[in-house]
Amino acid sequence: xxxxxxKLCPTGPPSSRTKVWRVPADAPVPAGLxxxxxxxxxxxxxxxxxxxxxxxxxxxxxxxxxxxxxxSRALARIRTGGAGSDNDRAFLANADVGAIRSGLDRAGAxxxxxxxxxxxxxxxxxxxxxxxxxxxxxxxxxxxxRVAVVGSRRPTSTGVEVAADLCRGLALAGVVTVSGGAVGxxxxxHRGALDAGGVTVAVLGSGIDVAHPARNRDxxxxxxxxxxxxSEYPPGTPAEPFRFPARNRxxxxxxxxxxxxxxxxxxxxxxxxxxxxxxxxxxxxxxxxVTSPLxxxxxxLIRDGATMIRGxxxxxxxxxxxxxxxxxxxxxxxLSAEEDKVEIRGLVRGVGGRFERTFKxxxxxxxx
Numbered sequence: 001x002x003x004x005x006x007k008l009c010p011t012g013p014p015s016s017r018t019k020v021w022r023v024p025a026d027a028p029v030p031a032g033l034x035x036x037x038x039x040x041x042x043x044x045x046x047x048x049x050x051x052x053x054x055x056x057x058x059x060x061x062x063x064x065x066x067x068x069x070x071x072s073r074a075l076a077r078i079r080t081g082g083a084g085s086d087n088d089r090a091f092l093a094n095a096d097v098g099a100i101r102s103g104l105d106r107a108g109a110x111x112x113x114x115x116x117x118x119x120x121x122x123x124x125x126x127x128x129x130x131x132x133x134x135x136x137x138x139x140x141x142x143x144x145x146r147v148a149v150v151g152s153r154r155p156t157s158t159g160v161e162v163a164a165d166l167c168r169g170l171a172l173a174g175v176v177t178v179s180g181g182a183v184g185x186x187x188x189x190h191r192g193a194l195d196a197g198g199v200t201v202a203v204l205g206s207g208i209d210v211a212h213p214a215r216n217r218d219x220x221x222x223x224x225x226x227x228x229x230x231s232e233y234p235p236g237t238p239a240e241p242f243r244f245p246a247r248n249r250x251x252x253x254x255x256x257x258x259x260x261x262x263x264x265x266x267x268x269x270x271x272x273x274x275x276x277x278x279x280x281x282x283x284x285x286x287x288x289x290v291t292s293p294l295x296x297x298x299x300x301l302i303r304d305g306a307t308m309i310r311g312x313x314x315x316x317x318x319x320x321x322x323x324x325x326x327x328x329x330x331x332x333x334x335l336s337a338e339e340d341k342v343e344i345r346g347l348v349r350g351v352g353g354r355f356e357r358t359f360k361x362x363x364x365x366x367x368x
Contacts, residue, residue: 032124033062034069038113038132045097046071048111051132052100052234053078055085058246059128071131107209107235108224109136117142118230122253125279130232130250134208137224138199145321146201148178148251150272151185151261152294159185159262159294162286164192166259169312171198173321176227178254180205180247181220183213185261185269194222203251204231205244212239230254248272257282257319259309263297270297273306282318284309 038047050061050071061074064083068074078084079092104110111132112118118135121142149167151159167177167189177193179186181202193200202223204212208231211217223229232250233243245268252258252275260283263269273283283306288295302308309315316322 030066031127031129033065033114033129033131036070037065038071039115040070043071044111044113046075047113047132048097048100049075049092049095051111051134051232052095053084053088053091055088057128058130058232061131062128065131103235104134107136109134109208109235111135118228120250120254122279123250126249126253126275127278128249133230133232133250134235136208136229138226138228140201140228140230144176144199145174145319146176146178146255147315147319148255148258148272148276149185149189149261150179150248150251150258150263150269151189152263152267152269153182153184153186154294155184155188155262156292156294159288160188163188163261164195166261166286166312166315167192167198167200168196170315171196173312173316174198175316175321176201178203178251180244180251181212181216181223181229182244183216187216187219189261190219190223194226200227201254202227202229203247203254204229204233204239205247206239207231207233207235207237209235210237210239244268245271249275252276252279252281255281257284257315259284259286259315260298260301260306261286262288262294264293265296265300267297270301273297273301282307284315284318286310 036043038044056064064074064077065071068077074083075092078088081089110118112135113132114124114129117139119133120140123129123133147170149163149170151163155163163185170177171193175198177189177198177200179189179200179202181187181190181204186202190200190202200223202220204210206212208229211220220229230250231237232247237243248268248271252272255276258273258276258281260269260273276283283301285298285301285306285308287298287302287308290299298306307318309318313322
């Protein structure tokens with residue numbers, strides 16, 4: 001996985017894109033996507049070309065697909081000037097589908113349309129579902145129980161430990177961790193799952209072949225070896241701030257629930273939680289000190305109705321997965337104030353193949 005664009009979909013630099021991507025204002029846009037999208041002669045290639053355009057937002061592509069009814073007709077409307085931008089038409093005039101597919105093969109990536117194994121059916125419940133996604137690694141198993149664990153890119157050491165330990169517990173219970181591949185809590189969540197021999201899914205805010213941040217390149221390779229990398233952005237797409245809030249809706253849709261570990265008041269983490277609420281999913285939060293700026297989002301979510309969790313056992317019980325988690329053991333009731341403090345920090349250790357809190361070990365940690 002490269003840290004720079006390989007231009008598998010040579011759309012040109014972002015600075016050359018038209019800022020306004022025109023879509024005809026037809027009827028109101030329904031939810032989901034038309035049946036059979038990407039199926040039939042020429043449809044798969046048309047869908048690939050549409051997904052390689054950098055100009056349209058997910059919402060504008062969704063509207064265009066509904067206004068035309070198919071990928072090939074949507075592509076034709078762009079070519080004739082009825083939608084899209086001049087940059088899109090310039091790209092399509094020179095696009096070589098065979099070369100794009102060869103580039104995908106070299107990157108070990110594949111395109112997934114609605115109905116394909118790698119396309120999560122829950123994406124269709126979104127207000128603006130992706131018309132297709134790019135995937136590397138393990139084929140998504142829609143029978144998996146998946147939980148999203150997200151948080152700050154600049155976490156505390158305690159937050160990193162909490163996220164990693166929580167996801168180790170999920171892995172031991174057979175639950176797949178979903179996160180965004182960013183530094184901080186995301187990376188800790190992925191590593192925690194991998195360290196316990198579990199499966200994890202990373203939803204990227206860049207092209208499927210772009211390792212961002214570069215420091216996570218080795219982590220992405222580990223994820224791809226046993227789990228899944230997924231992106232709705234075409235190969236070669238650079239990571240830019242506006243792409244990350246959009247990818248957060250996919251993190252939520254892939255999951256049974258969303259856990260927030262740390263996040264400042266105006267954190268993108270809250271966007272993921274809001275998408276979860278829109279989808280009717282449970283939102284969980286790990287509390288932190290009221291004096292910590294990184295506790296703003298978790299505490300605010302708890303105030304607004306999210307479920308506070310103290311560790312893996314709480315989460316599995318609330319999701320109804322505790323019956324499958326014989327390796328995760330909860331704490332006894334009636335704990336002292338100091339023990340409560342340790343429990344809230346979520347410190348866990350593997351003990352004899354089981355998962356339990358160890359107060360003695362945690363008591364030596366700063367702030368215990």
